[in-house]
Amino acid sequence: MFEDLAFWVSYITNGKHLTWYASFQFTIYAALLGGALAVIFGLTGATLKNSRFAVLRLIGTIYSSIVRGVPDVLFFLFFPLAFEQAVEWFVATQVCTPESIAAQTSPWPPCREANWFLGTTEYLLLASVSLGLVYGAFATNVIHGAMRAVPAGQLEAARAYGMSASQVLWRVHIRQMWVYALPGLSNVWMLIVKATSLLSLLQIADIVLWADRLGAPNFLPTVGLVHDDWRWRYYLVLFLFYILVTWLSERAFEAIMRRAGRGILSEVPA
Amino acid sequence: MVSMKQAEPVTAGASPVVELRDIHKSFGALEVLKGISFTAREGQVVSLIGSSGSGKSTLLRCINMLEVPDRGDVLIDGEAVALSGDGPARRIGDENQIRRIRSELGMVFQSFNLWAHMTVLGNVMEAPLVVQKRDRAEVEAEARAMLDKVGIGSKADAYPAQLSGGQQQRAAIARALCINPRVMLFDEPTSALDPELEVEVLRVIKLLADEGRTMILVTHDMDFARSVSDRVIFLHQGLIEEEGTPDEVFGATKSARLKQFLNAANHA
Numbered sequence: 001m002f003e004d005l006a007f008w009v010s011y012i013t014n015g016k017h018l019t020w021y022a023s024f025q026f027t028i029y030a031a032l033l034g035g036a037l038a039v040i041f042g043l044t045g046a047t048l049k050n051s052r053f054a055v056l057r058l059i060g061t062i063y064s065s066i067v068r069g070v071p072d073v074l075f076f077l078f079f080p081l082a083f084e085q086a087v088e089w090f091v092a093t094q095v096c097t098p099e100s101i102a103a104q105t106s107p108w109p110p111c112r113e114a115n116w117f118l119g120t121t122e123y124l125l126l127a128s129v130s131l132g133l134v135y136g137a138f139a140t141n142v143i144h145g146a147m148r149a150v151p152a153g154q155l156e157a158a159r160a161y162g163m164s165a166s167q168v169l170w171r172v173h174i175r176q177m178w179v180y181a182l183p184g185l186s187n188v189w190m191l192i193v194k195a196t197s198l199l200s201l202l203q204i205a206d207i208v209l210w211a212d213r214l215g216a217p218n219f220l221p222t223v224g225l226v227h228d229d230w231r232w233r234y235y236l237v238l239f240l241f242y243i244l245v246t247w248l249s250e251r252a253f254e255a256i257m258r259r260a261g262r263g264i265l266s267e268v269p270a
Numbered sequence: 271m272v273s274m275k276q277a278e279p280v281t282a283g284a285s286p287v288v289e290l291r292d293i294h295k296s297f298g299a300l301e302v303l304k305g306i307s308f309t310a311r312e313g314q315v316v317s318l319i320g321s322s323g324s325g326k327s328t329l330l331r332c333i334n335m336l337e338v339p340d341r342g343d344v345l346i347d348g349e350a351v352a353l354s355g356d357g358p359a360r361r362i363g364d365e366n367q368i369r370r371i372r373s374e375l376g377m378v379f380q381s382f383n384l385w386a387h388m389t390v391l392g393n394v395m396e397a398p399l400v401v402q403k404r405d406r407a408e409v410e411a412e413a414r415a416m417l418d419k420v421g422i423g424s425k426a427d428a429y430p431a432q433l434s435g436g437q438q439q440r441a442a443i444a445r446a447l448c449i450n451p452r453v454m455l456f457d458e459p460t461s462a463l464d465p466e467l468e469v470e471v472l473r474v475i476k477l478l479a480d481e482g483r484t485m486i487l488v489t490h491d492m493d494f495a496r497s498v499s500d501r502v503i504f505l506h507q508g509l510i511e512e513e514g515t516p517d518e519v520f521g522a523t524k525s526a527r528l529k530q531f532l533n534a535a536n537h538a
């Protein structure tokens with residue numbers, strides 16, 4: 001019994017399992033960075049939609065309506081590849097010589113010097129930007145609606161007291177907008193969290209990929225068959241992880257809402 | 271009835287603080303102001319009266335350019351507010367100038383418009399700190415003094431939504447006072463209040479009038495206008511129909527329309 005326990009402890013702390021545990025950080029980084037970018041793109045998109053200039057309004061509207069309809073899986077595949085090749089194309093125009101182009105055997109990139117090798121960090125950044133772009137389109141809609149919910153009289157008062165346009169925007173408009181945007185943004189955040197399960201599409205060895213590998217029937221020369229197909233057990237761990245993240249997110253949003261809603265949400269008259 | 275105003279009547283020689291010259295304003299096809307001129311001098315209280323929709327708020331909002339007049343000029347302390355363009359396309363000409371001028375005009379709105387996410391003290395300190403860029407300790411001392419003055423010193427740390435309407439409007443008056451305004455602009459400050467809360471706000475405004483502050487007041491309350499004003503202006507269909515001292519306007523009414531309006535107001 002004790003020997004069994006010792007075996008399983010050493011099994012779940014072996015190198016591959018430790019790598020799996022470490023890969024949870026990729027998921028967390030991608031969610032946090034993707035979420036922050038989605039808010040930034042959302043603020044930008046909402047500002048464009050509110051612009052005085054028709055061209056900017058059009059850009060904001062096109063972004064929020066078109067990108068919302070693009071499946072995240074597709075965008076995940078499209079954006080990093082398109083970005084990588086665009087960079088390689090640009091670098092090629094700078095560094096390739098006729099000789100290096102002649103020496104290149106594969107169809108892409110134009111010459112070997114222009115090749116851009118993407119490691120996990122680069123893919124993680126591109127994945128986060130993809131998440132930010134896709135879900136920023138949802139955030140644009142949420143924030144745009146929330147901006148309109150801020151009482152106009154308070155913005156007018158800010159102007160009447162001599163605040164500049166950017167002071168009105170940041171000190172009153174955006175500050176109060178959060179209260180109306182947070183319920184919608186918490187939905188967007190949960191979508192982003194769920195979409196992090198797509199990281200393996202970008203050859204990132206993420207939690208899903210490792211659960212797949214570790215759950216497959218395992219045979220060690222020293223002990224024989226350790227376990228047969230255990231994938232559902234490993235997937236169950238991922239379920240629990242995502243449930244934990246959901247629970248933590250809800251607590252965090254409640255706390256932010258309490259802070260942002262101070263004075264605005266249901267104050268008891270004194 | 272004699273005027274109840276206690277301060278010395280302000281002489282016509284005092285320097286002009288707000289001067290409007292031939293102000294026109296239309297909203298689409300609706301011509302709301304059709305050429306209005308008047309001057310509020312240092313220490314004067316000027317009341318604007320007139321039926322609902324006669325353009326009183328619009329005129330008041332032209333003073334600080336919340337509405338840009340299509341035609342005509344606004345001068346604050348003799349300085350003309352820069353405007354560019356013509357007619358409905360007319361815009362504020364100089365953002366820095368208008369911000370500086372606005373930071374000296376204390377506006378009090380019908381619906382208070384306190385910033386909901388700030389405490390009462392935060393509301394009062396906001397413009398002095400971020401617009402006038404004054405020293406925080408000095409501003410806080412002054413803000414607390416202003417809140418005491420309007421009688422809500424104990425509510426400094428409450429949020430606007432926790433106050434009664436009358437308390438909110440007094441907080442809004444403290445906010446206007448704390449910028450050390452050249453002139454106070456009131457747009458029907460008691461219209462959103464229950465009658466029993468009106469009194470406490472009117473008392474504060476009366477106090478400010480007696481201190482000799484320059485004020486322009488849009489009001490429905492004829493008794494109050496009579497007791498507090500140096501000049502009363504009656505707007506009708508976008509023009510000044512009658513103006514004068516309270517005794518002239520209320521005691522020796524000339525215009526038939528004003529008589530009609532005052533009769534209706536008395537029976538309201």
Ligand SMILES: Nc1ncnc2c1ncn2[C@@H]1O[C@H](COP(=O)(O)OP(=O)(O)O)[C@@H](O)[C@H]1O
Pocket residue numbers: 297300302320321322323324325326327328329
């Ligand atoms: N921003 C605006 N857009 C269109 N019409 C307006 C606007 N502001 C005021 N008006 C119209 O102008 C007229 C005068 O309004 P207002 O100045 O508020 O009158 P008062 O304050 O005397 O009741 C009203 O008919 C009102 O509907």
Ligand SMILES: [Mg+2]
Pocket residue numbers: 326327328458
């Ligand atoms: Mg009005």
